[in-house]
Amino acid sequence: MYYIDPHIHMVSRTTDDYETLAKMGCVAMSEPAFWAGYDRGSVEGFRDYFEQLTAFEPKRASDYGIQHFTWLCINAKEAENVELSREVIAMIPEFLDRPGVLGIGEIGLNKNTRNESIVFLEHLDLAMKTGEQILIHTPHLEDKFQGTRMILDMLTNDSRIDRSRVLVDHVEEHTVELVLNEGFWAGMTLYPVSKCTPARAVDMIEMYGAERLLVNSAGDWGPSKPTAVPDFILEMRRRGHTEQAIRRVVYDNPIKFFSQSRGFVFDPPEVRS
């Protein structure tokens, strides 16, 4: 089955991973900007990173028949440096019209601080000014519930935001309904220890339906599995769900969400020459 991984950090994966993902049916992916594992020291560090996201990774992916899309921002971990964050936010528009750029992300909160909130709101301002879609990171573990509620407060307080163009990612059992009920898209991240397992993700699909729900691997430099979406597909099959139902979650839904972005020019594998 063809599938799309809507959130995967390929800068931290090997070229062998691209090959493996292609063999498992991955035909497209989107890569949000995130933390490098260390705090970058200057806006130039981000400019180089955005160059990698918009030029090098699409080329590496295309060698295996995978279309690579991306999102740009300064992530919540580095948002404690408000001055640097503002420099990065001012520089992002240089890249927004590059092919494959889907919008602003993954912005959000990490430890739910004042500075993170300020930078999150300023990213929202940028997205509204430039007409971009938004991809949002919600915090980890004990901070997730509080941070997700804070993020929803800020989003729903902003009348400029079209909720159908916002994806709130890393939802789990205690946050998924909050996000869906407010009209946003929700993403479930399949991680070995934190976040969600394939079985629990299928549970949530069975409880809440497939409308506005996505699954992703987030595969990054930490303990993670880039082939987690195929694990989800297998779990759906083992529970007796139809191929059509599975395809809706892993293929049709990402296309529906991404299609709202001017940077999403998708070449479906069925019609590729």
Next chain:
Amino acid sequence: MSTELSSHEILDREFLPVRAKILEIAASLDRMQRAPDDVAGDPRLQQLHTAINKLLAEDSDRAEQIQLLFSRPYQQQWRDALDITR
């Protein structure tokens, strides 16, 4: 999209994996018990005990309840506390 399997089919499928997970938890708690120092007063251990007790409830939202147990509380007035005006 509802569950396609019956309760019996799910139990057939999940019995051994759940048994294995319970054994892992039991062995982890035993390991702590055997170790030389004492964590009985550690709030994290109390949280784990509370979570284990929640598993025995008959509700259908145990996963959500366990998630909330391990979550920091949300304060509706967080903007005032952080001096955020939007």
